[in-house]
Amino acid sequence: MDGxxxxxxxxxxxxxAREEHETVSIRHxxxxxxxxxxxxxAGLAMMREDGEAEPLYAIGPGxxxxxxMQYALGEGPGAEVAGSGVPVLAADxxxxxxxxxxxxxxxxxxxxxxxxxxxxxxxxxAALLGVLSAYxxxxxxxxxxxxxxxxxxxxxxFVLALDERxxxxxxLWDLIEAxxxxxxxxxxxxxxxxxxxxxxxxxxxxxxxxxHAYTHGRRLSDVAADVTAGRLRFGPARHDAxxxxxxxxxxxxxxxxxxx
Amino acid sequence: MSGTDQxxxxxxxxxxxxxxxxxxxxHFADRLAAHGAGLPGIAAAGVLISEPDGGxxxxxxxxTAEALVLGEFQLERNEGPAIDAYRTGTYxxxxxxxxxxxxxxxxxxxxxxxGYGAVHALPLRLRTDTMGxxxxxxxxxxxxxxxxxxxxxxxxxxxxIGLAHRRRFDEQERLTVQLRNALDSRVVIEQAKGxxxxxxxxxxxxxxxxxxxxxxGHNTKIGEVAARVVDxxxxxxxxxxxxxxxxxxxx
Numbered sequence: 001m002d003g004x005x006x007x008x009x010x011x012x013x014x015x016x017a018r019e020e021h022e023t024v025s026i027r028h029x030x031x032x033x034x035x036x037x038x039x040x041x042a043g044l045a046m047m048r049e050d051g052e053a054e055p056l057y058a059i060g061p062g063x064x065x066x067x068x069m070q071y072a073l074g075e076g077p078g079a080e081v082a083g084s085g086v087p088v089l090a091a092d093x094x095x096x097x098x099x100x101x102x103x104x105x106x107x108x109x110x111x112x113x114x115x116x117x118x119x120x121x122x123x124x125x126a127a128l129l130g131v132l133s134a135y136x137x138x139x140x141x142x143x144x145x146x147x148x149x150x151x152x153x154x155x156x157x158f159v160l161a162l163d164e165r166x167x168x169x170x171x172l173w174d175l176i177e178a179x180x181x182x183x184x185x186x187x188x189x190x191x192x193x194x195x196x197x198x199x200x201x202x203x204x205x206x207x208x209x210x211x212h213a214y215t216h217g218r219r220l221s222d223v224a225a226d227v228t229a230g231r232l233r234f235g236p237a238r239h240d241a242x243x244x245x246x247x248x249x250x251x252x253x254x255x256x257x258x259x260x
Numbered sequence: 261m262s263g264t265d266q267x268x269x270x271x272x273x274x275x276x277x278x279x280x281x282x283x284x285x286x287h288f289a290d291r292l293a294a295h296g297a298g299l300p301g302i303a304a305a306g307v308l309i310s311e312p313d314g315g316x317x318x319x320x321x322x323x324t325a326e327a328l329v330l331g332e333f334q335l336e337r338n339e340g341p342a343i344d345a346y347r348t349g350t351y352x353x354x355x356x357x358x359x360x361x362x363x364x365x366x367x368x369x370x371x372x373x374x375g376y377g378a379v380h381a382l383p384l385r386l387r388t389d390t391m392g393x394x395x396x397x398x399x400x401x402x403x404x405x406x407x408x409x410x411x412x413x414x415x416x417x418x419x420x421i422g423l424a425h426r427r428r429f430d431e432q433e434r435l436t437v438q439l440r441n442a443l444d445s446r447v448v449i450e451q452a453k454g455x456x457x458x459x460x461x462x463x464x465x466x467x468x469x470x471x472x473x474x475x476x477g478h479n480t481k482i483g484e485v486a487a488r489v490v491d492x493x494x495x496x497x498x499x500x501x502x503x504x505x506x507x508x509x510x511x
Contacts, residue, residue: 046439046440046443047440047443048440048443048444048447049437049440049441049443049444050444054443054447123432123436124429124432124433124436125279125429125433126281126433127432127433127436127437128436129436129439129440158432161439162432162435162436162439164435172439176443176446180446180450184450185450187450188447188450188451188454189450189451189453189454189457189464190454191451191454192450192451192452192453192454192455192456192457192458192490193454193455193457193458194454195451195454195455195458195490196454196455196458196459197458202451202490228454228457228464
């Protein structure tokens with residue numbers, strides 16, 4: 001990679017931070033990534049040690065919802081990067097190929113007017129720390145410079161995430177705490193509640209939540225908020241003698257029950 | 261290009277290529293010793309590499325048994341040209357091992373007894389970071405030709421680059437895993453809050469207080485308590501004294 005381009009990107013990151021009267025932070029690498037790719041949206045997700053990806057930060061309208069869905073379903077360019085550690089560049093999400101590869105993601109992207117998505121690994125080699133993604137409203141691929149610049153942004157995010165000088169990765173931890181306070185905390189609390197409501201393990205509980213969300217065309221975090229507020233409960237679905245599902249009036253087949 | 265130049269080129273390519281999935285530091289050190297020993301007029305080469313945190317001994321290897329013994333000798337006594345090259349980050353030489361040397365009183369005699377006439381130790385370093393030393397032993401006393409010194413430096417420098425990059429890579433991997441584990445733990449705490457809130461019919465704030473009280477009462481980290489709540493192995497009650505009170509009152 002050309003060293004001068006890398007220095008150029010770091011300069012943009014520093015200038016952006018200075019404009020905000022802040023120290024350089026991971027957020028700035030996401031913002032600069034959007035800028036250099038002429039993308040209306042960008043997001044950063046972090047890998048957990050259990051292999052799942054946790055969306056932490058998003059900019060641009062609809063990006064947060066798209067990232068949340070992508071990592072909940074394990075479907076989409078970013079979700080693929082989370083599994084492989086290799087960049088995924090989808091220049092046109094409206095093609096048949098994209099629809100086959102990511103049926104629900106591409107439908108949601110189309111609904112939002114997102115036509116292209118590019119996702120990059122944040123990490124060094126085998127140890128993947130996260131995924132940096134960018135979303136555009138017009139289709140089209142990345143030129144060589146743009147790709148190199150995006151990879152530099154991902155690298156910058158990695159360097160900043162590992163930087164302990166501010167005190168135990170305080171920048172990354174601020175991002176995590178903000179995401180958990182906003183929506184992610186409730187998602188995991190809801191999964192815990194459903195575990196107790198249904199007597200299933202956490203993985204199954206999470207699947208129940210996300211299936212309920214995306215079957216009803218709702219955001220996972222909105223469903224989670226209903227669960228933690230007690231407005232939505234899950235109980236075992238009742239079965240008649242023939243073994244088919246019988247829901248009471250207004251009770252979805254997955255056992256989710258709206259509490260008026 | 262001379263034969264030595266080609267040797268050096270091959271060594272540089274090999275020794276800088278350390279970001280590979282099957283990297284093994286002992287093998288790396290052996291290869292470095294082999295490259296050193298292959299230089300003109302060099303009878304044997306020894307390699308010392310420190311632990312990533314700088315501690316010695318880390319790796320000690322050599323191209324001959326005699327040179328290996330000399331490496332171990334220097335480590336045990338904390339004295340010798342390789343030790344000096346490592347500590348100072350500079351080229352340390354004894355072109356004539358005959359006669360006493362105030363720097364290493366015992367080493368010179370031992371090296372001569374092993375059949376060597378001269379020793380040249382090169383630091384394995386990148387910028388301010390010295391990670392070890394490459395020792396080149398000649399059969400006869402005398403200064404090394406400049407071309408051989410230059411070749412030795414090039415090989416040692418390449419090893420320094422390769423080592424520095426590998427260490428940084430390993431450290432990044434270690435930190436990444438640490439961060440991912442910390443995020444896992446954070447997630448599990450939220451899951452435990454939800455689980456307890458549902459089970460005890462309290463809000464998540466009260467559930468968190470339960471987790472924290474249990475953690476404090478049992479001198480455990482809240483993350484560990486949460487993990488056990490979530491895997492089903494723990495249904496936390498408050499600390500010991502309160503449990504006794506509850507038992508007495510029959511709750």
